[in-house]
Amino acid sequence: MKLQSQLNAAFTVLLIVVMAVTGYFIYSLLLDLLIQDEQRQLRQSGEILVEVLDDRYGPRTDIQQFSTFLEDQDLQLFLYDRNQDAVFFSTMPPEVVNGFFQNNDFADSSEPVWNYGNAKFVNSRILVYPEATGLELILLTPMNDLHAVQQNFIFRLAIVFVIGAAAAVLLSYFLTNKLVTPLSRLQKQVKKIENRQFDDLERVQATGEIKEVEQSVYEMAKELQRYMNSQQSFFQNASHELKTPLMTIQGYAEGIKEGVFEKEEEEKGLDVMVTEVKRLKTIINEMILLAKLDSEPSVYQPEEIEVSYLIDKVVDRALPLVNEKGIKLTQNIEGNIRIFADEEKMLRALMNLTFNAIRHANDRINLSVYTEKEVVKIKIEDDGQGVSEELMPQLFHRFVKGKDGDTGLGLAIARAIIEQSNGKITVGKSSKLGGARFEIRINRKKYSEQ
Ligand SMILES: Nc1ncnc2c1ncn2[C@@H]1O[C@H](COP(=O)(O)OP(=O)(O)O)[C@@H](O)[C@H]1O
Numbered sequence: 001m002k003l004q005s006q007l008n009a010a011f012t013v014l015l016i017v018v019m020a021v022t023g024y025f026i027y028s029l030l031l032d033l034l035i036q037d038e039q040r041q042l043r044q045s046g047e048i049l050v051e052v053l054d055d056r057y058g059p060r061t062d063i064q065q066f067s068t069f070l071e072d073q074d075l076q077l078f079l080y081d082r083n084q085d086a087v088f089f090s091t092m093p094p095e096v097v098n099g100f101f102q103n104n105d106f107a108d109s110s111e112p113v114w115n116y117g118n119a120k121f122v123n124s125r126i127l128v129y130p131e132a133t134g135l136e137l138i139l140l141t142p143m144n145d146l147h148a149v150q151q152n153f154i155f156r157l158a159i160v161f162v163i164g165a166a167a168a169v170l171l172s173y174f175l176t177n178k179l180v181t182p183l184s185r186l187q188k189q190v191k192k193i194e195n196r197q198f199d200d201l202e203r204v205q206a207t208g209e210i211k212e213v214e215q216s217v218y219e220m221a222k223e224l225q226r227y228m229n230s231q232q233s234f235f236q237n238a239s240h241e242l243k244t245p246l247m248t249i250q251g252y253a254e255g256i257k258e259g260v261f262e263k264e265e266e267e268k269g270l271d272v273m274v275t276e277v278k279r280l281k282t283i284i285n286e287m288i289l290l291a292k293l294d295s296e297p298s299v300y301q302p303e304e305i306e307v308s309y310l311i312d313k314v315v316d317r318a319l320p321l322v323n324e325k326g327i328k329l330t331q332n333i334e335g336n337i338r339i340f341a342d343e344e345k346m347l348r349a350l351m352n353l354t355f356n357a358i359r360h361a362n363d364r365i366n367l368s369v370y371t372e373k374e375v376v377k378i379k380i381e382d383d384g385q386g387v388s389e390e391l392m393p394q395l396f397h398r399f400v401k402g403k404d405g406d407t408g409l410g411l412a413i414a415r416a417i418i419e420q421s422n423g424k425i426t427v428g429k430s431s432k433l434g435g436a437r438f439e440i441r442i443n444r445k446k447y448s449e450q
């Protein structure tokens with residue numbers, strides 16, 4: 001059963017139950033109200049009658065006159081003597097009076113409805129003054145009229161209910177339709193995602209929570225598309241990067257095997273082969289590292305590290321190359337700054353950045369560490385050419401490299417490590433030294449948190 005039908009069915013059943021219960025209560029309450037009202041009216045007529053009697057005849061000494069007056073009234077009434085438990089007078093024939101007297105207990109004044117044959121009558125009793133006479137005027141009216149009023153009322157109520165129910169069901173249909181339509185449209189879009197038709201995706205108009213779900217589905221689809229594209233370009237780039245050195249190696253190996261090279265060329269070919277094999281090894285190692293960094297959170301062992309200690313280690317390792325290239329390395333390091341990260345991985349990220357700087361610098365590089373509010377900033381700057389404009393947007397992607405580039409994986413590795421430590425890395429155009437400026441921002445670990 002579809003969601004919309006389920007909702008509508010549930011709502012209709014609920015409506016019918018509520019209306020039936022309400023109708024039943026109103027129906028039974030109505031008869032009581034009508035009887036009470038009828039009694040009130042009878043009482044009013046009765047009281048007027050008794051007043052007139054009092055006025056005309058005073059103390060009822062002459063009962064005969066009294067009865068004649070009552071007979072003239074067009075009413076069904078008894079004059080009941082409580083003291084003797086007998087009907088003293090009635091405007092109705094004696095057999096009817098007897099019938100009433102046998103069917104009902106005249107002495108019980110709490111019963112508002114009396115039976116006679118199949119008919120029911122509402123009664124109302126008024127004590128005739130003075131009370132000592134024990135006379136009661138009992139007025140009757142048949143209940144047929146009341147039933148007719150009751151039926152009429154219920155009939156109208158039923159019409160109101162039917163119209164109301166029809167309007168409510170229509171409204172419910174409209175509302176559920178409004179609710180369910182975006183869901184079924186969304187389901188079609190999800191099906192497209194399943195079939196990877198990302199370009200055919202359409203936005204679905206919706207409100208409230210469905211809108212939020214739609215937004216999430218849409219973002220998820222975009223993310224999935226980005227991921228699949230990046231996977232695809234990764235495989236293309238990776239196979240290209242691996243193929244090039246392999247082709248070189250194959251070319252030389254076949255040449256040497258077939259003896260097409262002179263002795264000198266053969267030596268050179270072997271050198272190239274060794275270099276390319278080393279390069280292949282580096283690429284594969286870096287690819288494995290990246291894959292691990294991305295997929296195995298357990299490779300990170302975060303701990304508290306003093307940043308100046310990390311920088312010292314970086315400088316120690318960079319020094320031979322710095323000296324060899326005759327580069328001046330300066331440092332502005334604030335002490336007592338701690339971060340929470342995997343030491344070995346963080347060292348690797350900083351080394352990648354520093355070795356890039358050394359490679360691209362003319363003759364100066366600068367490392368600086370300081371805090372701004374609770375954010376630690378680590379900057380690596382050089383005085384080289386800087387990063388070219390077109391490279392900037394994808395600089396941290398895998399296999400993205402400049403003309404003088406190597407594997408194109410160093411910055412991707414650095415970014416993966418820094419982001420895993422909840423940090424961010426950015427590249428700027430203008431360093432104070434004139435070349436590239438890489439900046440890492442990472443949360444400071446406070447001493448009080450130890
Ligand atoms: N300090 C820098 N100055 C200028 N260009 C740089 C600098 N650091 C990185 N780059 C550019 O970014 C590219 C990607 O760097 P990276 O991912 O480390 O790969 P690789 O160093 O193997 O080429 C480099 O090829 C280079 O063009």
Ligand SMILES: [Mg+2]
Binds near residue numbers: 411
């Ligand atoms: Mg590099």
